[in-house]
Amino acid sequence: MNTGDKSAHEVLWNPPPEARARTRIGDFMQWVARDRETDFADYAELWRWSVDDLAGFWSAIWNYFDVPAYSQPTEILADADRMPDTRWFPGATLNYAQAVLRMPGLADGDTAVIAHSQTRRAVHYTAAELREQVARARQGLFRLGVRRGDRVAAYLPNIPETLVLLLAAASLGATFASCPPEFGVRSVLDRLGQIDPKVLVVVDGYRYGRKSIDRSAEIREIRTALTGLGQLVVLPYLDPSAAPGPGAISWDQLVAHSGELTFEPVPFEHPLYVLYSSGTTGLPKPIVHGHGGILLEHMKSLALHHDLGPGDRFFWFTTTGWMMWNYLVSGLAVGSAVVMYDGDPAYPDPTRLWQLASISHTTYLGTSAPFLLACRKAGVSPRAAADLSALRGLGSTGAPLPAEGYRWVYEHVAPDIYFASISGGTDLCTAFIGGAPVLPVRAGVMACRALGAAVQSIDEEGWQMIGREGELVIGKPMPSMPIGFWGDADRARYRSAYFAAIPGLWRHGDWITIAADGSCVIGGRSDATLNRGGVRLGTAEFYSAVESLPEIRDSLVIHLSDNDSGTDELLLFVVLDAGCVLDARLRERIAARLRDELSPRHVPDEIHCVREVPRTLSGKKLEVPVKRILRGELPETVSAPGVLADPEALTPFIELHAHRTGAPAIVAAIDS
Template sequence: NHLVGVLFTEAEVVLYDGSPTGERLWDICAEQGVTIFGTSAAFITAAMKAGIEPSRARDLRIRAVGSTGSPLPAEGFEWLAERLGPKTWVFSMSGGTDVCTAFIGGVPTLPVHLGELQAPALGARVEAWDEEGKPVPLGDVGELVLTAPLPSMPLHFWGDADGSRLHDAYFDIYPGVWRHGDWVSFTPSGGAVIHGRSDATINRGGVRMGTSELYRALLTLDDIEDALVVDLPDPSGDRMLLFVVLCPEAVLDDDLRRRIALRVRERCSPRHVPDDVIAVADVPRTLSGKLLEVPVKRILMGEPASAAVNLGVLANPAALEPFVALGAIRAFGAPTLPRGVRIAP
């Protein structure tokens, strides 16, 4: 909807079909005179860790950067402002493919607060609800719900004759109210913070925690390129498994495990420290850059990959293979892989 909408303003849309390497997209922005750059939080974080300098030897005309796919950490806001200039408008958006739009996003006339989405989108009545279907106090975390219809909200899914798929996807918790599956809190400034998927929430001793805080802490470590965490049920208590994609020269040894635990404890809390850390070659993401936390959890619990996720929406389907292998191992009674084992497609 955003891409179609800008055509009505007679603006030009630049699309790139290829591998979005750290330098190439900035080159295209310079070559095409791009003024509004839409990208993902994962790309911005990767550019930060790779030490890329977008403005070096490039004539960039970027006035605004929009980020989506996953929460953009405060460090990402700061990095963009430092590299592109303090007057560059940096905004993060949250929405859904099935509604073809954003629920919360950027507003050019409002101030930008680090780590926050600026305001609900026009026409989107967004609230944070508790388990009983009541709005939570300002600043508390709750389920992201839409309490009124949107113009682009679907009435049916293709091939869903009885409406069960649509109901189970969005209306199974609060009757008649769209529950999107994100964990959100609203701030005194009128903005919002997305804390990750509510159905991927980590439960440690009865305390629910979002995953975005954990990812922000992990990606400050130079050895870690990407990460995915899941909370798996276990007879002895839920186990948090952390899967990490290591930088080329890094090794998952006891020293790195110790530094991971220390960084998570310092930046988050002792409850956030994972039970196991496993190295993988890649973590699965959708074409829009979203991590597949819930499908990976279902696969690790023994569900076939074809039932857990629509493979057509994946940017890197091969990344699922090690998780399928680990799910098979768990199905035969092993709770996880031996320490230090690296699994890869």
Template sequence: MSRTAPSAPEPIWLPDPAEAADSRLARFTDFVAARTGTAHADYRSLHAWSVEDLPGFWSAVGDFFALRTTGAWDRVVDDTPMPGTRWFSGARLNYAEHALRSGEPDDVALISADESGATAYLTWGELRSRVGALAGWLRRQGVTAGDRVVGYLPNSAHTVLAFLACASIGAIWSACGQDYGAEGAAGRFGQLEPVVLFAADGYRWNGKEHDRRAETAALREALPSVRVTVEVPVLGLSPAGYGDAGTVDWADALAEPADCVFEQLPFDAPLWVLFSSGTTGTPKGIVHGHGGVLFDHHKLLGLHLDLGPGDRFLWYTTPNWMMWNMIVSGLLMGAAPVLYDGSPAHPGPGRLWELAAAHRVTVLGVSPGYLQGSAKAGLEPGRDLDLSALRVLGCTGAPLPASSYHWVRDHVGPRVQVASTSGGTDIVSGFAGGAPTVPVWPGEMSAPLLGVALEAFDRDGRPVTGEVGELVVTRPMPSMPLRFWNDPDGTRYREAYFGAYPGVWRHGDWMTRTAHGSVIVSGRSDATLNRHGVRLGSADVYAVVDELPGIRESLVIGAELPDGDYWMPLFVVLEPGRALDDGLRDTIRAAIRTHASPRHVPDTVIEVPALPHTRTGKKLEVPVKRLLQGAAIDKVAGREAVDDFSALEYFTRFARA
């Protein structure tokens, strides 16, 4: 790679010495020193040990958090190269047992809020009781370990209860939100051949109630393996009754009390199946295991986010996205997840800040777009709301520009730590992010996460520092997928992550390891802007353009054309009342030339009415590029994978013109 990283900026946030010394990460560091006889003076030393001694590190995580295993195991990790590495062979455990073991019976365990303004609280006693009752009902339906149970549900307490009940008996869970139509949900669930379907009557979004009973009926018809459907009354609509195989009301499924009984499962027993976005074909079912998730989420939430009993944990998400799984794992730490079902901008752009204040949230997670939207709306959450409980602001989904770090400091609070994180559905965890003992630099992730052997590879497969390279992981992680669903010989799995560098995980992002230990992610490597041999991540362009007044958002692609030319257009969506005139075009070009790269000034700037995204908010750069190169729309993305398919269709018409 020829583009080098900028010189180190000054940190925008430094750990408070007393708070850092009292963090779980500091206590874990002392715990490691006591058991190994080697002290670690700083995070970089601890991280180096964590990837050099994988058995020592992961066994320390298990012992520090007192994770419960049964059965006999003599090796933490075997010597099989990735993929295929086995962890804690012989150990048996259960994710749900750990999720439900904390908390006094009358303490709040789960908070649910929605657009209607209603808020519901579940105590730890109620949570355990209802999970036990629902698990008992599932057992009476004949559901056993390995069976699949699916949820067509919004982000509500019902979804958490159904998942935990399944996990407690060893059934495999999968869910998607009801913004998917029946066809899109069936394209995922149909692969699993589920035996039980949980389906809500509808959901709320942007001030409207959406009745999904007809879609549920169509979904039920598309899933012949389903023996019974549980109707979940989110909107309070009349029961529908789905098919001759049987329909049960949610209240009836919970009617018979039962204690929680946790099946002791192999470490690599499947816990859930998450699905890829489906923008490059049929969504891939990604299978994760009880043990890998349990260990990794304790590390990420307990050590890096410092979550624990008494904390409130809100991350804006839906069941379509792995962050839903992550926020449920807040229960592992004894923290109370705050579930929000609705638009983050209804009834106004400050909705998430208001929820954080109302519920005394300590760790809040949002998207880069939400922070940029808050800034453009002129919000002053630190001034207008009581955010005194907030100590960590997580951010993921796309690279976070440096300007957003400054906005958080100036308009949310100078002691709020920005924990920008890079990870993914693939590992249902993170590669790089924050830590309570590490500074924060604007535009950067503070450090690789513990246990993650993260490197940037140049084009020859050599690790580089201070240069942009491919994001790779050179040693196994327990949360890497067990397999893809319906991939019996592992071919698709190997091709997805290990085709470029045998035995090394290639994630598909551009990344820089800085000299001061931080990580900069520059966007997807398959959407790289490669002009005249000089490569630039699209995120570098967005960090400049999306901050400009009048620009709502932008999308840039670099398309290789049949005649050998390279065309690099920039598409922009404007704020209402703005026009794309020569003056604004000149402003955009000058900003890119000055603040991103003079070699990546777009060939043309084009206004479009909207941009297409995945349902988790990622811009569809590669599908747009392929459309402009002449591909048919049905070859680049499935309708159900896109938040606004008409926005993608626009680019088909544009390409023809």
């Protein structure tokens, strides 16, 4: 949030008068009033009930969405006051794939999946065709010996076959995991090596922008290293005529035989898939999510917060290495068709995603804050470049979006669109802060805490705060909190990751300010905080100030402090627009902007120009890994190249550390 901008909280959109009557969250409120004889005047009252009466709320979600189950729960939650040991819906058995493939509101002949790609022609599946493909893949996996509890892994992009594989594995009670093919060998093995998959499905390569990328050599290395692998399946994607190679079978062979589409009944907490942390600060955490928790959370979030249902086409630009891909798949569970894209979102120009939304008649488009800001910087006006008449909702995540990003959406995408900037994470595979279609949208502000998410802001002594920035914690259990980490039998690693710092509370690692009306502003990562002379500031606010200057395309700020040595340095790295120069005049303008909008203490000691800010593949800035490099840690211990959008982006920081410590290195990439 840019505190110097007096219009930062201006209302950009108000829900129409009929919103409560026409939205899914409004329908849910009416259903609760009838079924539970509990009425709510507004969203705030609904949210308060959802966190005060967890059993009542989540049983309402179960019943409202008519979750298909083989056996009903004996209770809603047990040990509710023993987070993280809460047990949800004990006694219930169900299957995520069955609920997804029910696709409520979609007839057999209705479009269920639309997939565009830079590598091959577009693919469309009707609801009936999708079920048939899943049945075939299920039959193929069964023939390969996959049973309940086995792991099925994918080295695949965001294409229909990956979705089919996930649902086929889930239907058998097997556990799924995926890595996008842009991951290098080390990144894949760091992840899949932890779960010992029985079957691995891969593509031979893919196209991205102007490049064709062959993955044959990487696949050979991965296959050799995964010593417990039972079968390799190759999808000839880059070269349709490519043979699978010795000892492997093709995707066509896997799905050659039709079969009955049946589903293994599994307990609510049975492992559905393993998601991985970014791996920027060590070996990626293998986060295990369960069938029931993911199903309930995603149905709630997609239907009630994004207002998705039958008749919608849901498109979130993502890769299979980001939890938003799993979120996208669940769109089918609420009756929406899903739109997939594999390729460069800015190729051949920055209007590519908007054009795809137009072609596919997308009704809800999701992307990242960095992408929206890049479009703004590039002068893109999507409403002028594409027919977005079908688009009624837009989502953003991956990083906090400053107020100017919100205003750009309403000026250049659509003046009457429902826009939601959301925040959550891989750890819960959802957003716990975002929007609701019955709440106004204000510049730079996330409208609400999500239903069922007891998000709090606490101070250093653990007291809850309103109107002041504090540590983001979740005070009560949620069904999509992980079952645990793979291989962490006593859950010690899981407890250490989220509950050790503040016992009894989930610590997420962000700064948050919660207003009296429940709206929220994320201030950045709490482990990357700027704290000079007792003046604490989240990095999101810093970036908003710096990147509002027209010359600056991107930025990264690092605070190096050490009480023992007396170090207290603030280093700013900027990426400039073409033709701009980091001269004395621009340095002073940057300093003046930070001095005026933040504080004199937040004027950097040094400002450097770099070619690119290091980011993960999902667009997150690598603040902590860069800080560790500048403190002298080895690059290979703080990040894996395969998780970075551009591994070379770390080079300037490695060389800067060498230069500052007197090591024999040349800082060639700094200020170039």
